[in-house]
Amino acid sequence: MIKTISWDRGTVVMIDQKALPHEERYVTCRKYEEVIAAINDMTIRGAPAVGIAAAMGIALGVLNSPEKQMKENFYSICDAFSRTRPTAVNLFWAIDRMKSRFEKEFASTPHIKADTVKKALTEEALYIHEKDIRANRQMGVHGKHLIEDGNTILTHCNAGALATGGYGTALGVIRAAHEEGKKIHVLVDETRPLLQGARLTAWEMKNEGIPATLIIDSMAGSFMKRGMVDLVMVGADRIAANGDVANKIGTYSLAVLARENGIPFYVVAPISTIDHHTRTGNEMPLEERSGEEVLEFHGTQIAPEGFNAHNPSFDVTPKRYITAIITEKGIITAPFGKGIKDLA
Numbered sequence: 649m650i651k652t653i654s655w656d657r658g659t660v661v662m663i664d665q666k667a668l669p670h671e672e673r674y675v676t677c678r679k680y681e682e683v684i685a686a687i688n689d690m691t692i693r694g695a696p697a698v699g700i701a702a703a704m705g706i707a708l709g710v711l712n713s714p715e716k717q718m719k720e721n722f723y724s725i726c727d728a729f730s731r732t733r734p735t736a737v738n739l740f741w742a743i744d745r746m747k748s749r750f751e752k753e754f755a756s757t758p759h760i761k762a763d764t765v766k767k768a769l770t771e772e773a774l775y776i777h778e779k780d781i782r783a784n785r786q787m788g789v790h791g792k793h794l795i796e797d798g799n800t801i802l803t804h805c806n807a808g809a810l811a812t813g814g815y816g817t818a819l820g821v822i823r824a825a826h827e828e829g830k831k832i833h834v835l836v837d838e839t840r841p842l843l844q845g846a847r848l849t850a851w852e853m854k855n856e857g858i859p860a861t862l863i864i865d866s867m868a869g870s871f872m873k874r875g876m877v878d879l880v881m882v883g884a885d886r887i888a889a890n891g892d893v894a895n896k897i898g899t900y901s902l903a904v905l906a907r908e909n910g911i912p913f914y915v916v917a918p919i920s921t922i923d924h925h926t927r928t929g930n931e932m933p934l935e936e937r938s939g940e941e942v943l944e945f946h947g948t949q950i951a952p953e954g955f956n957a958h959n960p961s962f963d964v965t966p967k968r969y970i971t972a973i974i975t976e977k978g979i980i981t982a983p984f985g986k987g988i989k990d991l992a
Contacts, residue, residue, distance in 0.1 A: 650809035650852065652697055653704065655774055658711055660704045662692045665810055669851040680709030680725055687732040690842065694811020695885040695921060696780050699738030702729040703773040706746045710769050715762040722750055734933040735894055735962050737886040741920040742776055780813035783918040783976035787817060788824030791881075791916055791974040795825040795832060799878040802835040802868060805896035806848035807883025807916065817883040817916040819852060821974060826858045834860040835877060837868060839896060841941045841959065865898055872909040880906045884917035884973075891967035891984025892929030893917075897960055903969035912971040919975050922988055929964035937961045 653662040660677040666689070667673050675691055677683045683705030686692050692701050709725040710718060726743050733739055749772040753765045795801065801822055805811075808819030816823055825832055834853055839845035846862055853860035863871065871877050880902055886894040893899070893915050906913040926932055939957030944950060951957065973980040973987075980987035 649814045650855070652810055652812065652814050653692060653700055653777070655704055655707075655770070655777070658708070660701065660708055662686060662701065663810070664691050665693060665848060666691055668810075669847050669854075677705070677708065679712065680705045680728075683708065684728055684732055687729075693844070694806065695733075695736035695738040695883070696784075696812040696817070696918060697810070698733055698736050699742035699920065700773075700777045700780060700813055702732070702739050703742040703746055703776045705729060706743070707766075707769040707773040710750075711766050718762055718765065719754075723747075733935060735885045735935045737923045738918070738920050745776060746772055777813045780918065780920075781815055783920075784812050784815035784817060784820045785824075786976035787916055787918070787974050788815070788820045790976070790979055791821030791914070792824040792828055792830075794879070794912070794914060794972070794974075794979075795821070795830060796878070797830045798832070799830075800833045800835060800876060802837065802871070802877045802880045802902070803849060804837040804845065804865075804880075804882050804899055804902055805839045806844040806852070807881075808849060808852040810848050810852065811883060816852075817918070818881040818914075819849065821881060821914075821916050822858065823856060826856065832859070834858060835868075835871060836860050836862045837898065837902075838862060838864050839898065840865055844896070865901075868902055869905045869909075872905055872911055877906075877909075877911055879912045879914060881914045881916060884915050884921050885962060886926070886932055887915070887917060887922045887973065887988070888926045888928050888932065889922070889924050889985060889988060890928050891970060891973065891980070891982075891988060892932075893965045893967075893970060893973075894929060894932045894934065894962045895965065897963050900963040900965045900969075903965045907969050913969060914972055914974060915965075915970055916974045919977055919991070922975075922992070924988075924992060929966060932962075932964060934963070935961040
């Protein structure tokens, strides 16, 4: 299993996803500010992985905090992490869990010791990591039955081990089907502008020995029309209470194309990705990243000097285009609002 992120004797160690696929190197964060920087610059990305990184980063920050300033520092650190990736709701879920554990420890006794709180927060961060891996594997158990022997699955961005605690959401389901012995083939969207499909998903598929082919994003519709896609399987960064889904930019286009061509469109995400306070996709905050990611490629300018670029990182897929949402607690189908409420 790919070791996306880990806690190692008071440090946070993560694979540097910016270096893949050419180099497998790891970054060691000794300060919480370094974890924040790693989230911001995409050293670590993917909604579940970002949530885990935030939890470990908060634990790291408190571990290095003086006892008299611990309470004040804790909330300041949480606020700093909350500003990193506005769309990924797993981030806020993880922060809320860390806050609850922190407040629970202080409420348990008026004479709480700093070492006790630090240990508790470390335990909570490790639990969040372990819980994510278990949830991913359970999604694989539920979702693998939707993949038939001989199927070709189209996926977008990277929803694999690198985006999670180490197993994967959409790629976790694909991995589970492969482990069961089903002969499958994966079509990997390159995913502009940062090429998470070409760099990360392709790397995972090659490492796992799962047959896969890389295609550019604009080929997807043609492949669907020619009968070369049996189903689409993607991850999610936020799911609204009604079932609308925010995911990597380009997901909406795939969903519309899948509907036009009569192809099932599946979203795979843990329960922590569901935002019960956001009613519809229209209310979701969508992150806007630097236009340089579009204007440049690995530091080389590819557009005319001085040109402008618009670079939203996510789009919203309305629930009407979604066949089912696969979670660790089961598969949700329409009406999604009721299914989400019942599952919760």
